[in-house]
Amino acid sequence: xxxxxxxxxxxxxxxERVKVETAAQKDEFINILSHELKTxxxxxxxxxxxxxxxxxxxxxxxxxxxxxxHHIERLERLIADLVDTTKLYAGQVVxxxxxxxxxxxxxxxxxxAQMIHSKHVISLENPINIRITGDRFRLEQVIGNLIDNAVKxxxxxxxxxxxxxxxxKNIKVSVQDFGIGIDDKxxxxxxxxxxxxxxxxVRFSGMGMGLYIVSEIIKKHAGQFGVDSEIGKGxxxxxxxxxxxxxxxxxxEKKIESYRILESFSSRCxxxxxxCNHFEQPHA
Ligand SMILES: Nc1ncnc2c1ncn2[C@@H]1O[C@H](COP(=O)(O)OP(=O)(O)OP(=O)(O)O)[C@@H](O)[C@H]1O
Ligand SMILES: [Mg+2]
Numbered sequence: 003x004x005x006x007x008x009x010x011x012x013x014x015x016x017x018e019r020v021k022v023e024t025a026a027q028k029d030e031f032i033n034i035l036s037h038e039l040k041t042x043x044x045x046x047x048x049x050x051x052x053x054x055x056x057x058x059x060x061x062x063x064x065x066x067x068x069x070x071x072h073h074i075e076r077l078e079r080l081i082a083d084l085v086d087t088t089k090l091y092a093g094q095v096v097x098x099x100x101x102x103x104x105x106x107x108x109x110x111x112x113x114x115a116q117m118i119h120s121k122h123v124i125s126l127e128n129p130i131n132i133r134i135t136g137d138r139f140r141l142e143q144v145i146g147n148l149i150d151n152a153v154k155x156x157x158x159x160x161x162x163x164x165x166x167x168x169x170x171k172n173i174k175v176s177v178q179d180f181g182i183g184i185d186d187k188x189x190x191x192x193x194x195x196x197x198x199x200x201x202x203x204v205r206f207s208g209m210g211m212g213l214y215i216v217s218e219i220i221k222k223h224a225g226q227f228g229v230d231s232e233i234g235k236g237x238x239x240x241x242x243x244x245x246x247x248x249x250x251x252x253x254x255e256k257k258i259e260s261y262r263i264l265e266s267f268s269s270r271c272x273x274x275x276x277x278c279n280h281f282e283q284p285h286a
Pocket of ligand 2: 150151211212213
């Protein structure tokens with residue numbers, strides 16, 4: 003009996019070791035691959051830019067160049083996602099935080115997505131007029147990934163609704179589509195690295211990185227994320243970010259500012275006192 007338990011534990015440990023080693027090999031492979039892809043892509047991009055300036059007349063060439071440019075962008079994004087995925091997994095991504103206007107970010111994301119995905123109608127309801135502290139670039143990536151998925155997985159429906167809301171503790175953003183939806187049994191694994199729902203792999207291209215990147219960035223902001231979905235009806239992906247830390251920081255900033263005003267006021271008083279004394283003393 004005791005022997006069996008010991009054997010089970012050592013077998014489990016061996017399995018775990020294999021899993022860790024396989025993951026490490028996969029990451030190393032991805033690192034090499036993305037590095038090797040970057041170099042030729044830089045050259046292709048440079049040649050494309052030259053061609054764009056040279057080709058001025060023939061309209062059909064412009065159409066071809068635009069197509070090429072679209073595919074270059076796709077490749078660039080794919081490589082960037084590969085690099086981000088391995089870096090996030092290795093805990094090597096550090097947020098660059100600053101205070102910024104979150105409402106502006108939402109509006110920017112929606113208008114650039116609308117330009118790229120012209121077949122969908124993307125509406126923004128309640129853009130949350132609020133400033134927060136966070137990594138603007140990374141949060142833009144989160145919203146971009148959710149909108150990209152919403153577009154990709156709703157080929158038969160036009161509308162997308164982005165909503166913002168906030169209460170005393172959190173701000174919340176949701177991205178709703180009316181597309182293919184997701185089975186309950188798949189929901190729990192959606193945010194895993196490289197996970198894709200079986201039946202989507204044939205119809206839709208992708209690597210299963212977008213939602214993993216979303217989840218890791220939101221976790222780094224101490225936020226939460228989730229999805230409500232129904233097969234055939236559509237999905238609503240959402241994330242929330244805490245405001246508490248933000249409020250405390252804002253109050254700290256206010257305190258520092260009032261202290262500065264007070265300090266400059268008192269130093270002016272000291273200076274004027276000195277001046278008064280200086281001029282009054284001769285009369286004394
Ligand atoms: N809005 C959505 N509607 C239906 N299914 C979705 C939606 N968003 C994600 N999924 C499912 O979750 C899986 C994981 O999504 P994720 O964004 O991580 O990867 P991907 O879109 O397949 O590829 P990538 O984002 O790397 O290009 C998808 O393959 C798809 O099956
Ligand atoms: Mg995706």
